[in-house]
Amino acid sequence: MKLFHSHFSPFARKVMACAHVLGIADRIALLPSAAHPVKRDGTILAHHPMAQVPTLLDDEGHALADSRVICEYLDARAGGKLFPPAGPARWSALNAQSIADGILDAALLIRYELTARDASERSVAWMDGQEAKIVSALAALDSEAESFADRIDIGTISIACALGYLDLRFAELGWKRSHPDLAAWFTRFAEHPAMLATRPPAA
Known part of the structure; x- marks a missing residue:
């Protein structure tokens, strides 16, 4: 492949x-x-x-x-490990993936606004709207962080990749300070061999 x-x-x-x-x-x-x-x-x-x-x-x-x-x-x-079978665990994992992907969609739209448009064409209101999505998604994930525990599924992998991207491109958000439970979980999950092997270069 x-x-x-x-x-x-x-x-x-x-x-x-x-x-x-x-x-x-x-x-x-x-x-x-x-x-x-x-x-x-x-x-x-x-x-x-x-x-x-x-x-x-x-x-x-x-x-x-x-x-x-x-x-x-x-x-x-690979035989099916990361997507739980039909039932509550599956919907929880897929919903977590959806929220994580939503964070990334919003973050990338801000990034494109800043890098692919001339300064005269940028919309502050547009970027603020995207940032608001990120903020509300982080709050929701922080409230659920204890339930992630040691889960390794499509939901938790997606969340970790989204948070890693915020650290890479949007460090000024300082999301860890205001979301301590999510930050604590991410600190542990980021040490998983799969996350270490895929860590991006410093921006």
């Missing part, structure tokens, strides 16, 4: 963290990418119409995009 990848993409990190937990990371070759919200990467586009990172090419050359799809595909190939 091959993965269009960026060391700075939190969604690509989520995919590779799952691969490490599943024990199949060594079966995935990482391909360089130049994905951009405005200037699309033609190499990825040749395989998938969204031209986004991450995009996985399976052993037959078929392309899968979106970290949620790729992670579930890898989990199925």
Whole structure:
């Protein structure tokens, strides 16, 4: 398998963290990418119409995009460890993934606003609105942090990758100071071998 990848993409990190937990990371070759919200990467586009990172090419050359799809595909190939079966545990894990992905969507929209637009085109109201989503999501996760315990599933991996991205690109938020339970859980989870193996370079 091959993965269009960026060391700075939190969604690509989520995919590779799952691969490490599943024990199949060594079966995935990482391909360089130049994905951009405005200037699309033609190499990825040749395989998938969204031209986004991450995009996985399976052993037959078929392309899968979106970290949620790729992670579930890898989990199925590895025998199913990270996505609980139907029932409360599954919905809890999927909802946690959804909240984490929402944090990342909002953070990346702010990042694109700052890096892909000229200063005269930027909207402070837009960025404030995205930051408000991050703040409310962090509060919700902090209130549930004790329930994460030692869980290693698609929900907790997604949350850890989202928090790691905030530390990388939005250190000024200082989220750990105001969310101590979530910060304590993240400090422990960040030492998992899969998280250490996928830690991005310093920004």
